[in-house]
Amino acid sequence: MLEPFQAENIEDAFKRIDKTTFVDELVDSISRLKVYSAVLKRSIARESCMTSMYMKESLHSSRMETTRTSLQNSLEKAALDDDSDKDVNEVRNYFAATRYGREYLMRTGVFSEEMLLEMHRILLSGNVHRTTESIGCYRTEQNFIQNVNSKEITFVPPEAKQVKPLMDNLISFMNNPASGERNLVNAAVIHEQFETIHPFADGNGRVGRMLIPLFLFKVREIEMPWLFLSEAIEKEKFRYYKMLNDVRTNGAWNEWIKFFLGIVDRQCVKYEGNIQKIEELYGSCLKKITDISSSRLLKQVFTCFFKSPIKNSRSIERETGLSNTTVNRMLDKLTANNIVFADEKKRGNLYYFYDLIELL
Incomplete structure (x- = not known):
């Protein structure tokens, strides 16, 4: 040895x-x-x-x-x-x-x-x-x-x-x-x-x-x-x-x-290069969100996905202090506009921000 x-x-x-x-x-x-x-x-x-x-x-x-x-x-x-x-x-x-x-x-x-x-x-x-x-x-x-x-x-x-x-x-x-x-x-x-x-x-x-x-x-x-x-x-x-x-x-x-x-x-x-692409994604998504709604709550919920691109409603509630009803309403808007995507579970959905996942 x-x-x-x-x-x-x-x-x-x-x-x-x-x-x-x-x-x-x-x-x-x-x-x-x-x-x-x-x-x-x-x-x-x-x-x-x-x-x-x-x-x-x-x-x-x-x-x-x-x-x-x-x-x-x-x-x-x-x-x-x-x-x-x-x-x-x-x-x-x-x-x-x-x-x-x-x-x-x-x-x-x-x-x-x-x-x-x-x-x-x-x-x-x-x-x-x-x-x-x-x-x-x-x-x-x-x-x-x-x-x-x-x-x-x-x-x-x-x-x-x-x-x-x-x-x-x-x-x-x-x-x-x-x-x-x-x-x-x-x-x-x-x-x-x-x-x-x-x-x-x-x-x-x-x-x-x-x-x-x-x-x-x-x-x-x-x-x-x-x-x-x-x-x-x-x-x-x-x-x-x-x-x-x-x-x-x-x-x-x-x-x-x-x-x-x-x-x-x-x-x-x-x-x-990644940071520049992420910044471009951030800007384009915020513009899209502004076009969807003037509510600051939608932007607040969406920003959580930049901290972690996979979320559930409970983790967003903890992060933002918003109610379950408000968070789910905002998530419905994000999914309806193909910004984030939900899995197929009936309860406890996970939501995926795929555009960011690709850049990481």
């Missing part, structure tokens, strides 16, 4: 990085992130559709850990408050843990052990798949990373006794990152270091991916932690795992950072 990896403090990584090897990728990703942030900042639809985008990010990151569900299934279960599906609950928990991390940073302005342990507890709480009962705490035993197919052990993280000092060093760095280094480079190094430490008995990949946008938010590289990378990472997950492992075995920091910057660039392009 492989020996536990002897991890260094995160500052040592920068001694092995040659910025000239990824200068083009760095310039492109910084530029693209600025454009995406500007588009998002001025979008009238950004607040309303971020919940749905977070849910999609949660889905792709959870799929990396063999969770098997779909965005539509997750949104349906959320609308029904159904917690019977472990896969769906994992997606929900990822969303809740990310939200907690954002709110913690907004409240305190710093990363802490308390924050990371609570994010881990939220991620693995309730009716979910997990390989351990040790949640909300660092691991106390040796763990390892195994090839899913061959069962070969590909990496043995540092010994358990090294986890806390390494995590203390990492948290300190996240609060006071390397001066003179671009924040996207710092984010790439932070993510690799966290995955190398593997501080938890389960859930390391998901917590590590949450930390990327949270760090960039903390250092004000982005206005809110709305950088969604897990979709692209999932598409190239075997390359992603290989790149992470190559840093440990070959010191391939430059190749890892170049890969990371490429992911940022591509996802910023994708979501910049």
Whole structure:
């Protein structure tokens, strides 16, 4: 069996990085992130559709850990408050843990052990798949990373006794990152270091991916932690795992950072386009609604579908404070005009805003 990896403090990584090897990728990703942030900042639809985008990010990151569900299934279960599906609950928990991390940073302005342990507890709480009962705490035993197919052990993280000092060093760095280094480079190094430490008995990949946008938010590289990378990472997950492992075995920091910057660039392009399309959809639907009725109640009910494109009347009642009779009357108008579509249940209908689902 492989020996536990002897991890260094995160500052040592920068001694092995040659910025000239990824200068083009760095310039492109910084530029693209600025454009995406500007588009998002001025979008009238950004607040309303971020919940749905977070849910999609949660889905792709959870799929990396063999969770098997779909965005539509997750949104349906959320609308029904159904917690019977472990896969769906994992997606929900990822969303809740990310939200907690954002709110913690907004409240305190710093990363802490308390924050990371609570994010881990939220991620693995309730009716979910997990390989351990040790949640909300660092691991106390040796763990390892195994090839899913061959069962070969590909990496043995540092010994358990090294986890806390390494995590203390990492948290300190996240609060006071390397001066003179671009924040996207710092984010790439932070993510690799966290995955190398593997501080938890389960859930390391998901917590590590949450930390990327949270760090960039903390250092004000982005206005809110709305950088969604897990979709692209999932598409190239075997390359992603290989790149992470190559840093440990070959010191391939430059190749890892170049890969990371490429992911940022591509996802910023994708979501910049998505936000613009969503804003166009928002505007055209509001115009259609105005033509249907001058009632502000119709707009109020419709706007709920931008927060989550699958709803039932009860969830809209909770969100708006409107009566059941009013909500159902507004839903009848939306369905009659083919804006949202109801399922075929006689009671407890779910309503689908398919135009938005397509853009997510």
